[in-house]
Amino acid sequence: MTVLVGSAIQLLRGESGVFVVSNEAFDPQSSTEYTLYHLNKAAVPLLLAYVQESMQPNTLHxxxxxxxxxxxxxxLGLAEDVVEGQGVECCSLALYDEAGPLGTLYFLRLATLRSCFERNSDEDRTEPSTLHLFVLQLAASLxxxxxxxSLLKEQGRLAAIFQYSTEGILTVDNALRIIDFNPAMERLTGWRENEVLGQFxxxxxxxxxxxxxxxxxxxxVILQAFAGQEVVNREMIISARDGQRFAVAVTASCVRSARGEPMNGILNVHDLTREHQQEEQRSTFISVISHELQxxxxxxxGYASTLARTDARFDSRTIRSRLIAIEEEADRLNKLVGNLLYASRIQANGLQMDIITLDLENxxxxxxxxxxxRTSGVQISLSIPPHLPAVMADRERIEEVLQNLLDNAVKYSPRHPEITITCYVTGEEVIVSVRDAGMGIALREQEQIFDRFHRVGEPLSQSTPGAGLGLYICKAIIEAHGGRIWVESTLRQGSTFSFSLPREEKAPLPMVVF
Known part of the structure; x- marks a missing residue:
């Protein structure tokens, strides 16, 4: 565009100018486009304001x-000596072809110059003037x-959709050989595009x-699309590069030639892993909650029915033990219902915090x-540095976090649990770690341990009461404070759960970070 406009202005003996594209001629939805030649963009409004006040060119003139x-x-940037010595003309040239108006070319030139197209424009009215032929040729080229x-822009848009789509997209030729493999497909399968191009x-x-x-x-499914069949959200299982299998939903479509022959096949691949995990979570929720409630x-x-029997007499010790059991189970039931409500508030972004200065050591x-x-036989050791800085936190919420972590350390440890609580101080935050010597967590489970209703698949874990909500609640509370929570664990050697909280006052620099 710039080369064409610049050459046209030079042929018309101009020094500089701007080509204004007509919206109606090109894209009624778009804003006005300019192509500049030796003209500052800041000068365009001045030039356009001037030419719009004068007579506009048309097909007759x-x-x-x-x-x-x-x-x-x-x-507009012309030298003062040139302006005063020779004068400057502003020219407006309407560009049109058989399809209609294309735009207007505005250019500046010295008043003493004329182009060859203008010299011949009035010689023979019966033949098209050279200026008219010039306009037609220039309009066709532009x-x-x-x-x-426009095609390049459209190609760029399509390439961006293909490149940044979260859905896997794979295209094949009519021999079912891969010709395109987008980044989402690479992430999904583990294959690189250059490794699969040309393969079946x-x-x-x-x-x-x-x-x-x-x-x-x-x-x-692509052959079925070639045959004209509808293939939408067809569920199947595909394999990644490392052999891992996962469920996907595929949609196949066909690109045909003008004669209706299949040229390319397009396969959209949607990973169903997340949906299946959510389904498993729902089923796990129903089974766990029903068990934990029942x-x-x-x-x-059972205890209430026993105590209500009229044909039996119980001593005070037996009655007291039954009532204590009823109270403990009622507390357990109350805690479960409370955790479910808590999880619902977290999902609804309804977790409110009362942030204060908190003495974490106390x-x-x-x-x-x-x-x-309340727990006999537990051994707890503390490692807290002197003058532990205060943190900004909600006391009740942090109590819940510590309560959950300590309860888990007791539940998933041997008969005589040993727990170590350690505090670390950095320049920005205080880190608290709770370490146990229990069953540990497998590496593949550690990323999911903070998910709702997720329970570690070890026999001891499955036999231990719980709904899989404690760590999920801990994570939500700590992240609401602007902190982090994580786990380091080795199977059958114990686990260390750590969380961080922001300090009330940041440490002066420099500071050694442990």
Missing amino acids: PLVVETMPPDLATQ RFALHSQ YIKVLRPKDRQGNDLGLQDS TPIAIIK LIRSMVRRLQA
Whole structure:
């Protein structure tokens, strides 16, 4: 565009100018586009304001020439000596072709110059003037350039959609060989695009049906799309590069030639792993909650029915033990319901915090005394540096976090649990770690341990009461404080749960960070 406009202005003996594209000619939705030649963009509004006040060119009078005021010419960037010595003309040239108006070319030139197209424009009225032929040729070239520009923009948009789509997109030729493989597909399968180009797509994806049977060429979803069948959200199982299998929903479509022959096939691949995990969470929720609710209810009902019998006499010690059991199970039931409501508030972003300056050391020591008073046989050691800085936190919420971590350390440890609580100080935050010597957590479980209703798949874990909400609540509370929570664990060697809280006062620099 710039080369065409610049060449046209030079042929018309101009020094500088701007081509203004007509919106109606190109894209009614777009804003006005400019192509500048030796003209500062800041000068465009001045020039356009001037030419709009004068007579506009049209197909009968395609070229309008006016002498420009010297002060305006100087503002547009022309040298003062040239403006005063020779004068400057502002020319407006309407560009059109058989398809209609294309735009207007505005250019500046010395008043003493004329182009060859203007000299011959009035010689023979019976033949098209050279200026008219020039306008048609220039308009055709510019229209072609505009369409090329439009195609490039459209190609860029399509490439961006292909590149940044969160859905896997794979395209094949009519021989089912891969010709495109977007980044989402790379992340999904582990294959790089340069490794799969030209390969048979079934060989790369190794698709299976939901029962695990191989889907061969006769069951190819792309061939079905080639045959005109509708393939939308078809569930199947594909394999990643490392052999891992996962469920996906595929949609296949066909790109056809003008004669209706299939040219390319497009496969959109949607990973169903997350949806299946949510389904598993829902089923886990139902099974866990029903079990966790039924157990205390059954115990309460059993003891209450026993005590209500009229044909039996119980001594005070037996009655007291039954009532204590009923109270404990009622507390357990109350805690479960409270955790469910808590989780619902977290999901609804309804977690409110009362942030104050908190003495973390006193809180930890208080929690330890409380745990030792109600749990016999537990050994707890503290490692707290002197003058532990205060943190900004909600006291009740941090109590809940510590309570959950300490309860877990006791529940998932041997008969005589040993727990170590350690505090670390950095320049920005205080870190609290709770370490146990219990069953530990497998590496593959550690990323999911903070998810709702997730319970570690070890026998001891499955037999231990709980709904899988404690760590989820801990994570929500700590992150609401602007902190972090994480786990380091080795199977059958114990786990260390750590969380951080922001300090009330930041440490002066420099400071050694441990």
